[in-house]
Amino acid sequence: MYRKNAWEQYTVEDRARLAAFADDYRAFLDAAKTEREAADCAQRLCVEAGFRNLDALIESGEPLGPGDRVYRKWMNKSFMAFVVGTESIEKGMNILGAHIDSPRIDVKQNPLFEDESLAYLDTHYYGGIKKYQWLALPLALHGVVVKKDGSTVNVAIGEDEDDPVLCITDLLPHLAQDQMSKTASKFIDGEALNILIGSAPERDSEKDAVKAAVLAVLARDYGVEEEDFISAELEAVPAGKARDMGLDRSMVLGYGHDDRVCAYPSLRAVLDYEGVPEATLCAVLTDKEEIGSMGASGMNSHYFENTVAELAALLGFEKEISVRRALQNSRMLSSDVSAGFDPCYASVFEKKNAAMLNLGVCFNKYTGSRGKSGASDANAEFMARVRRVMDDADVCWQTSELGKVDIGGGGTIAWLCAKYAMNVIDCGVPVLSMHAPWEIISKADLWEAYKGYCAFLELA
Ligand code: MN
Ligand code: MN
Numbered sequence: 276m277y278r279k280n281a282w283e284q285y286t287v288e289d290r291a292r293l294a295a296f297a298d299d300y301r302a303f304l305d306a307a308k309t310e311r312e313a314a315d316c317a318q319r320l321c322v323e324a325g326f327r328n329l330d331a332l333i334e335s336g337e338p339l340g341p342g343d344r345v346y347r348k349w350m351n352k353s354f355m356a357f358v359v360g361t362e363s364i365e366k367g368m369n370i371l372g373a374h375i376d377s378p379r380i381d382v383k384q385n386p387l388f389e390d391e392s393l394a395y396l397d398t399h400y401y402g403g404i405k406k407y408q409w410l411a412l413p414l415a416l417h418g419v420v421v422k423k424d425g426s427t428v429n430v431a432i433g434e435d436e437d438d439p440v441l442c443i444t445d446l447l448p449h450l451a452q453d454q455m456s457k458t459a460s461k462f463i464d465g466e467a468l469n470i471l472i473g474s475a476p477e478r479d480s481e482k483d484a485v486k487a488a489v490l491a492v493l494a495r496d497y498g499v500e501e502e503d504f505i506s507a508e509l510e511a512v513p514a515g516k517a518r519d520m521g522l523d524r525s526m527v528l529g530y531g532h533d534d535r536v537c538a539y540p541s542l543r544a545v546l547d548y549e550g551v552p553e554a555t556l557c558a559v560l561t562d563k564e565e566i567g568s569m570g571a572s573g574m575n576s577h578y579f580e581n582t583v584a585e586l587a588a589l590l591g592f593e594k595e596i597s598v599r600r601a602l603q604n605s606r607m608l609s610s611d612v613s614a615g616f617d618p619c620y621a622s623v624f625e626k627k628n629a630a631m632l633n634l635g636v637c638f639n640k641y642t643g644s645r646g647k648s649g650a651s652d653a654n655a656e657f658m659a660r661v662r663r664v665m666d667d668a669d670v671c672w673q674t675s676e677l678g679k680v681d682i683g684g685g686g687t688i689a690w691l692c693a694k695y696a697m698n699v700i701d702c703g704v705p706v707l708s709m710h711a712p713w714e715i716i717s718k719a720d721l722w723e724a725y726k727g728y729c730a731f732l733e734l735a
Contacts, residue, residue, distance in 0.1 A: 281719035313375035367604025371541035374564035377531035378402030382509035402565030410445035415514035537610035544728035602695035609689035615705030630705035635671025635723035651690035653700035668730035
């Protein structure tokens, strides 16, 4: 099946709009390196766009109606935005879903130790990473420390030019003969991913003086003591900003495209919606996808269903059956990145059914591998409706599978939404070097995703 390269059809005006959207996206990436920061950014954008906090309305019991715009942040790590439509919510919503957590290196609860006068943070990596990729590159530390009194200290070290950065060391090649003969998965133990955090002891100090010096800095700059690590969520991520990539500036190199490259245009599509829609619109940006969507802020929790129930109640639908109908009758794009076809690693892809850079937003009728195991396979009937709405809006789009039949694999949130019996299909943006510290996307695919999401919101 022939698919046209998206760039070929752009006018000068198209290219300018696309470039501006990509600039906004890069700013989002830089401000939102963790799920908490992404939820904060989403909240800021919603407030600026006149959305109201659903929690305040639940509290006051103020009824809602068509045209109302509300948002809800859940546990500071997941986020939902709604535009209420004219049609009964029982008829279902048009939902854009994506995740805002990304692979990274999490700091353990008892992390700080000193070895031969070097101080380290012990870590437990988060999500599917190639561990060797995270060595010998500048890391920033983002997250929160919640103290016993309930106050929260926000941490972001390593992003400003004047900030120090952190690093996990690698072994010099001269002594790496044994290490180099290991397979990549054994190249470095997960337990050996220790972040070097300090080396200068306090003057006239005793045992563990370097660790003491690090603790002194934490106390001075953040008012934090060692015990406070227990109630902290600190994430080491690649330090630095996302950058335009390629001499033609056609791509973006950044940390966490998976899955902010879908989360951002999903949110923007709902925020930018003008007027009062027929169906109620929703963007849900969820946490914990990279580790299986478990936990109270993951898609496997009831937070989304509960929020729809709250919304329905404020719309005058108090009965449980209304919530079931609202979810069952919904239409959803479960947006997550696709494995972009990489000519340098062509053998793992089946070219006809691979996601190509610059061919636009990518639909995966099913994920799963080795016999579609674990796949949430979208209905052909729904796929046909999606095709129609994409073509009518002149969206560049393609379809793909994640790699060859017996090779690929990888989950999304689609099956968790399919539990409600709604129509849901996986879709997203092709990524090169997925799950690496720095991933690559095409600006054209980002733009076509945004156009596609805007079009999907009109689905009747
Ligand atoms: Mn993902
Ligand atoms: Mn992923």
